[in-house]
Amino acid sequence: MNPLFSANHINRRAFLAGSGLSLGSAALNSLIAKDSGKPSFLLPKAKAKRVIFLCMAGGPSHLETFDYKPKLDELHGQPMPESFTKGQPIAQLQGKELKVQGHLTKFKKYGQGGQYVSDYLPWTAKMADDISIIRSMVTEQINHDPAHTFMNTGTAISGRPSMGSWINYGLGSEAEDLPxxxxxxxxxxxxxxxxxxxxxxxxxxxxxxxGVEFNSTGDPVHYVRNPKGVSSSHQKKLVDAITALDRHRNQAINDPETDTRIAAYEMAFKMQTSVPELMDVSNEPQHILDMYGATPGDGSYASNCLLARKLAEQGVRFIHLYHRGWDHHGGLEKYMGTCCGLTDKPTWALIQDLKQRGMLDDTLVVWGGEFGRTPMYQGKGEIGRDHHIKGFSMWMAGGGTKGGFGYGETDELGYHATKNKVHVHDLHATMLHLLGIKHEFFTVKHQGLDWKLTGVDHSHVVKDLIA
Incomplete structure (x- = not known):
């Protein structure tokens, strides 16, 4: 275990980073180096400064997005070969007759790398040379909530830290007036x-x-505005008085959660100014709003992507967008059109906006769901696909990753990842590496064990994805 980290003791770097006195990771590294040497979990140099994780919640079908399988069309309507499915975990199709479902759209090759992208994603196709598509993802949980938990925390057990929390704990935030x-x-x-x-x-x-959830409509944070009759100066006096009392008490008890409360009051006061300014897009050129397809305040994925760029500009370390609606057990053809129509262009716009501002090089963008969908047909009348964990697709862009690159393969029907498997723990290890963190040494002592985001198995950094 790294002595700088424990659940009951906050090191200087973590405390300063999470408080209103945040100095930014470079300055914090300098302070730590002078005091006690560089933390053992840090690499000499990071490629990425921040992460924007675009979660397509519900599990988008890899077979209608990035994983083209001619054999799937050839065997359409025929019984699924038992050799693929025998003994394998299946969610809702367990015990039912399994038939092969061909692709519900066409695929074409795009970009210099000849990346296969489906017709559902015409805007993603335009940025084929900006992204690394992983076609060999595997996870361990086949139902939505535990699968999200596994993707976000590296375990299906509730109560573990999320990846955004791990990263902020290790690196701190460069945002002084935002979470x-x-x-x-x-x-x-x-x-x-x-x-x-x-x-x-x-x-x-x-x-x-x-993580702090921002509302998609109305005030982004509850009670961010002062009530009538309360000025900012009065609010500041109240916060200062409470902070002084908390600090006096904490000299005796040394409780990390008291430090958390102090930081929360200070951050809440700062956010009363910073959040309304963040949400004000009146200074955004019309062509930027049009590029995203954003109508500010409408709660859409497009507006959230625009806000993600603004949050990244302000130094927020980890930004997580969830778009809920990808659970296509039926009506797959219709609802893939709906979901892709709502998310495809804004995702492209986010990448282009980051590029034109010179931010994509140090911003890691990750796109994907909690799992994929089966090659087998599901539904009554309306075609769908069941949950699938043995092989699915995600992509990464920016932050030191390669562009125009495809990695890994599934079998001829898109069922099993067969070449260069990427486990969720490997994804986390790669993300941490790009952020300048050696995942093997990034641990926290809790209940007598050294815990880490990448678990206890032999997780590895997927170096082929790194430029």
Missing amino acids: GFVVMTSVGGRNPQPIASRQWSAGFLPSKFQ
């Missing part, structure tokens, strides 16, 4: 699954590192 970890959600599609706030929990880390 280091922000979450936003949007809805559109079929059967939008609920997303619990524990998906961005800090778990056993100090709670000041948990």
Whole structure:
């Protein structure tokens, strides 16, 4: 275990980063180096400064997005070969007759790398040379909530820290007047699954590192504005008085959660100015709003993507967007059109906006769901696909990753990842590496064990994805 980290003791770097005195990771590294040497979990240099994680909640079909399988069309309507499915976990199709479902759209090759992208994603196709498509993802949980928990925390056990919390704990935030970890959600599609706030929990880390959910409509944060008759100066006096009392008490008890409360009051006061300014897009050129297809305040994924760019500009370390509506057990053809129509162009716009501002090089963007969908048919009349964990697709862009690159393969029907498997833990290890963190040494002592985001198995950094 790294002595700088423990669930009951906050090191200087983590405390300063999470408080209103945040100095930015470079300055914090300098302070730590002078005091006690460079933390053992840090690499000499980071390629990425921040992460924008675009979660297509519900599980988008890899077979209608990035994984083209001619054999799937050839065997359409025929019984699924038992050799693929025998003994394999299946969600809702368990015990039912399994028939092959061909692709519900066409695929073409795009970009210099000849990346296969489906007709559902014409805007993603335009940026084929900007993204690395992973076609060999595997996970361990086949139902939505535990699968999200696994994707976000590296375990299906609730109560563990989310990846955004881990990253903020290790690196701190460069935002002085905004949380280091922000979450936003949007809805559109079929059967939008609920997303619990524990998906961005800090778990056993100090709670000041948990994600803060911004509302998609109305005030982004409840009670961000002062009530009538309360001025900012009066509010500041109240915050200062409470902070003084908390600090006096904490000299005796040395409780990390008291430090969290102090930081929360200070951050809340700062956010009363910073958040309204963040949400004001009146200074955004019309062509930028048009590029995203954003109508500010409408709660859409497009508006959230625009806000994600603004949050990244302000130094927020981890930004997590969820779009709920990808659970396509039926009506797959219709609702893929709906979901892609709501998310495809804004995602492209986010990448282009980051590029034109010189921010994509140090911003890691990750796109994907909690799992994929089966090659087998599901539904009564309306075609659908069941949950699938043995092989699915995600992509990464920016932050030191390669562009125009495809990695890994599934079998001829898109069932099993067969070449260069990428486990969720490997994805986390790669993300941490790009951020300048050696995942093997990034641990926290809790209940007598050294915990880490990448678990206890032999997780590895997918170096082929790194430029």
